[in-house]
Amino acid sequence: MNLSSQLHETAKASAEKIAYYFLDKPCTYAELDGAITKFASGLEKLGVKQGDHIALLLGNSPHFVISLYGALRAGATVIPVNPIYTADEIGYILHNGDVKVVVGLDMMIPLAEKVHSQLPKVEHYIICETEHNGLGQPGVEQLSIYPKVKSFTAVVDSGDLSYQGPELQDEDTALILYTSGTTGKPKGAMLTHKNLFSNAQDVGHYLRMNNDDRVITTLPMFHVFCLTVALNAPLLSGATILIVPKFSPREIFRITKKYEATVFAGVPTMYNFLYQYPDGNAEDLKTFRLCISGGASLPVALLKNFEAKFNVVISEGYGLSEASPVTCFNPLDRPRKPGSIGTSILHVENKVVNELGEEVPVGEVGELIVRGPNVMKGYYKMPEETQAAIKDGWLYTGDMARMDEEGYFYIVDRKKDLIIVGGYNVYPREVEEVIYNHKDVVEVAVLGVPDPNQGEVVSAYVVSKNPDLTSDQLLEYCREHLAKYKVPSTIEFLEELPKNTTGKILRRALKKQVTHTVGN
Template sequence: MNLSDQLNNTALQHGEKTAYYFLDQSASYAELNGAVNKMANSLEAIGVKKGDHVGLLLGNSPHFIVSLYAALRIGATAVPINPIYTPDEIAYILRDGDVKAVVALDLLLPLIEKAHKALPGVGHYIVCETSQDTPERLEALNDEIKQKVTAFTHALASQSADYKGPQLDKDDTAVVLYTSGTTGKPKGAMLTHENIYSNAQDTADYLSIRREDRVIAALPMFHVFALTVVLNAPLMNGGTMIIIPRFSPKDVFEAAKKYEATVFAGVPTMYNFLLQYPDASRDDFKSVRLCISGGASLPVALLHSFEEKFNVQISEGYGLSEASPVTCFNPLDRERKAGSIGTSITNVENKIVNELGEELGAGEVGELIVRGPNVMKGYYKMPEETEAAIKDGWLYTGDLAKQDEEGYFFIVDRKKDMVIVGGYNVYPREVEEVLYNHEDIVEAAVVGVPDPDYGEAVQCFVVSKNPSLTKEEVVDYCSQHLAKYKLPTVVEFIEELPKNTTGKILRRALRDQIKPA
């Protein structure tokens, strides 16, 4: 079984069921499946074959779902790309990913006009119309570009809703997901049909996502967290997606009430924005049975404040692109442990090892490694990096973690983010947890900075709602909860922490702001 077949089966069995709501539109599973078949026919008509790569430069919309599943259905490999990346970042992925055709927002037409000669490998662009003047803009393209461009509506209207695709093998590459590139050039993680199908199924089972659920899709669909948890997992069982084009607390709360949402998934910064939204009340999330957090560590103080205000449990989990992505979640049928990423989901193994690859005991900090049907086949065109990441079937995550006696895992920090002060390990998350407990601090991030005496020192960046809060007060507060070597030596107040489009705090950008001593 694969995701394409699963969608087709759901359309046959529950064709009248609503697959998604988007703005003022909705579509049944039969309508969605028909659109996928039309796009599959259209992709083949422009020369896309099994094994070819199709770039998706799209935001949260039905265009993304239809294009993704159409690519999967014909046996092509989907390459989702953040549409607000810079032209250079987009061009790098299109070239490195050997992308043959692109489905893109009309907002990117200027980029297509400028870059089409520099990207000879891209033979065709399907452009999604989002504004009334798009047809005129397409018509105004010069003949050379026009030959390569098709309007999304025409791509669907010109094709049949019937389609019989090629046989798909479970080991065929279904998706290439480029890592966010916070360190060096992005790497393309190759995920097979088995990888993405098994992780969607196992996640849906572990979190009890069922046909009756209505899942808010505010996370960006081009990111692996959204791809599995709010898109593929609901579609596995005939659930309904509530698609929000762009995250905003107001839109999330309005959609939750209007469509009686039952599940919300977000990253910690989203939960912070929702919590801080002045007009929010418990009534806004009264239909929500479960909130899911991932993408970064969720501060415990934020978790408790959110749950208390909205009377809904947050299940924090863990994943990474190379694992499709989910490996752990806090279970729903037994104790949820604040600060933990939970236990291994069905069919996935996690363990903690030392630098020799030897498994460590409870409470010992080491590297988290993962094994299961969700682990990627490797990095695209990077055999050495693949060999370094996957050893004896285990994916080495680069995250430092520990496990308790009951099998719950706790992320300590990124291996690369650890600060070493005079030979002592300081985990940024430990300091950040303390900072988040301060009543005047909204957001905080900790990085290591060079220190002539101790090798490294702790610097924290703080977003405060109290303009009179001082560095001395912050350090004094931390001293009540942390050993002296863990205390920040520098406190910098800023208006907002830099984040990528998935809400992950960019520590590298913070380090770049640090002035040399």
């Protein structure tokens, strides 16, 4: 069994059940399954074969759901991409990921025109029409990508409901998720059909999802947290998802009341905005049976304040892209421990080890490692990185943790130097490489600094050879080459950066230096 085939079975058993609401418009499981089948068939007619790679540059919408499940049903490998990435970032993923088909909004046309000359393997751009239909804009026919452009609606309409699709194997690669790497270049974590199905099923069971649930899907669908917890697990359980294109407290409160939502999944930043929203009260969220937090550590003070104000329980968990992603959750049948990521979910093992890979005693700190049917098969075209990450079947997360006597895990430190901005991972090296490319920059070091809204924000410390270079100029340069959440919130110019005897920049010393300066 896999995600697509299970949805097909649900559609046969509960044809008229509402699968999702989007902009207050309902869609039944039968309607959704039909669109998925026709899209898969349409892909085949475009020449898509089993194992081909399809990139999705889409936000939260029915287009994403249909494209994801349709591509999987056709036997293709899906590569979700953050649509707010810059042309450089998107171009790298499409090229490295050997993408054959790109599905995106019509607003993507100018970006595609900019990068397509570097992407000879891309044969089709499937454009999802919006109210500002890019396909009808004057001059589009003159663009060099135009012969490769197809309408999403036309692809679906060309498909056949009788389409069966190839037989899928558990170990076939279903998804490639690109994660930022310490080398500055993203790595593609290959997740199989078994990885995705098992984690969605186990998360659904762990959180007791059922066909009466109405799950708010406002986390980005291209992010693995949403994919498993707020999309795949609910659909696997026959639940209804409430698709929110863009998070806003006002919209969350409105949708919750209108549809009596039962489950909300979000990152700490979202909980903070909901808590601060002046018009929100406990009556608004009275239908919630469960709130889920992940993506970054949830401050205990915020957790307690939110629960006291809205009379709901937040269950914090832990995961990473390489594990599809969930490995731990606070259990629903035992006491929730604030500050803990919970216990191992069904079929997944977590343990804390020392540098030799030996399990450490209860309470001691070591590296968290994971084993289970959810662990990736490896990084795409990166065998050395795969061997470093997976040893004897265990995935080494790089996160430092401890376990208490009741089997609850606690993250005590993040991966070295990792910055988490609103639930998104930002590695300093990736930002530094962009800044280093500026002609006036001599040295740069990037750190994460606490922020009440985003959890952390990026801060850059630069040594420049041009005394006239301003932070505004450098920030504008960053905006051209980095996604919005990776752009530094501040850039400070220094005479020199602290280094050790070999010339290596000492981040910890810099952080202490900056903290001391701010404190004084």
